[in-house]
Amino acid sequence: MHEISDFRSDTVTLPTPEMREAMASAELGDDVLGTEPTVNKLEAMTADLLGKEAALFVPSGTMSNQIAMALHAQRGQEIICEYSAHTYNNESGALALIAGAQVRPLHGEFGAMDPEAVEHLVRPANIHNPRTALITVENTHNAAGGTIIPHENVLALAEVAKRHGLKYHLDGARLWNAHVATGLSLKEMCAPFDTVSVCLSKGLCSPVGSVLVGTRADIERGRYLRKQLGGGMRQSGLLAACGIVSITKMIGRLKDDHANAHKLAAGLKKLKPLKLDIGTLHTNIVYFSAPGREAEFDGWLDRLREKQVLALYLGTRWRMVTHNDVDGEDVDRALAAWKEILG
Numbered sequence: 001m002h003e004i005s006d007f008r009s010d011t012v013t014l015p016t017p018e019m020r021e022a023m024a025s026a027e028l029g030d031d032v033l034g035t036e037p038t039v040n041k042l043e044a045m046t047a048d049l050l051g052k053e054a055a056l057f058v059p060s061g062t063m064s065n066q067i068a069m070a071l072h073a074q075r076g077q078e079i080i081c082e083y084s085a086h087t088y089n090n091e092s093g094a095l096a097l098i099a100g101a102q103v104r105p106l107h108g109e110f111g112a113m114d115p116e117a118v119e120h121l122v123r124p125a126n127i128h129n130p131r132t133a134l135i136t137v138e139n140t141h142n143a144a145g146g147t148i149i150p151h152e153n154v155l156a157l158a159e160v161a162k163r164h165g166l167k168y169h170l171d172g173a174r175l176w177n178a179h180v181a182t183g184l185s186l187k188e189m190c191a192p193f194d195t196v197s198v199c200l201s202k203g204l205c206s207p208v209g210s211v212l213v214g215t216r217a218d219i220e221r222g223r224y225l226r227k228q229l230g231g232g233m234r235q236s237g238l239l240a241a242c243g244i245v246s247i248t249k250m251i252g253r254l255k256d257d258h259a260n261a262h263k264l265a266a267g268l269k270k271l272k273p274l275k276l277d278i279g280t281l282h283t284n285i286v287y288f289s290a291p292g293r294e295a296e297f298d299g300w301l302d303r304l305r306e307k308q309v310l311a312l313y314l315g316t317r318w319r320m321v322t323h324n325d326v327d328g329e330d331v332d333r334a335l336a337a338w339k340e341i342l343g
């Protein structure tokens with residue numbers, strides 16, 4: 001068991017001992033000058049793993065998504081995405097600031113958008129309308145509960161994009177979790193998309209970094225945008241070295257996080273007055289609520305903290321996320337703490 005059982009997010013994962021060793025021995029250069037051997041290696045390995053021509057190492061998932069959206073949508077154009085998508089809600093308004101595109105959101109089912117409904121939102125060519133440029137998908141879908149977007153849905157949306165000449169981007173911050181849970185290959189999951197963004201700094205434990213993959217031409221334009229956004233980094237091989245450990249060693253173990261999330265959810269589900277839908281628990285994010293008890297949430301948070309358990313509540317929902325730095329004993333501790341608090 002850890003000193004603190006921190007279930008706030010999988011971003012709290014610390015770099016593994018192997019990552020610290022990889023940092024110490026990484027071969028370094030200057031990535032802005034184009035000669036960073038370890039960054040080049042991570043980019044080549046990630047492009048290969050995801051089945052795309054080229055890759056770009058960036059400081060964050062936000063930058064990766066924002067570069068992709070700026071590549072595909074011009075100022076005044078429109079992007080279709082799910083209502084609670086991270087790209088739209090949780091990137092500090094960057095979409096308006098950087099791409100300058102507007103959003104046409106629609107409510108999905110467990111994060112998945114209905115292809116027919118999406119097709120209805122594609123704007124007909126008319127001088128009064130914005131031009132629809134891009135569809136984005138989030139897999140796994142964070143706000144919907146770390147849910148997996150069914151591959152048939154991904155393919156059906158790809159058909160809509162193709163019929164209307166739209167670009168298609170995947171926010172795959174936690175695509176790794178969907179891959180491990182479904183057994184679908186990463187290449188197959190990425191094939192329908194023009195660009196895919198993946199995070200190394202969540203469940204895969206790197207301290208910093210995301211990767212954007214796509215065609216060589218898109219990634220070259222993306223490299224320019226990254227520099228404009230202040231994302232040009234120098235001896236970033238120190239970080240890329242961790243990223244290489246992430247993609248070669250840390251993917252398979254995500255199944256342990258899913259098992260721990262199920263154990264946690266099964267325990268929480270038994271506690272009154274918590275309400276938890278186990279049907280939306282596909283991967284490592286556990287959401288639950290306690291209708292009518294919201295005024296007590298701050299107190300519960302404090303009492304959890306006294307018991308060395310950290311969790312988050314966002315509005316009316318609690319969130320607990322499993323990851324490499326919480327194990328089965330941390331889950332037991334969290335369940336015991338909740339049981340005591342709820343009496």
Ligand SMILES: *Cc1c(COP(=O)(O)O)cnc(C)c1O
Pocket residue numbers: 059060061062063065086087138140141142171173174199210
């Ligand atoms: C975390 C996350 C991102 C990127 O976030 P950063 O904090 O900028 O790395 C993008 N999309 C989703 C779904 C995420 O959960």
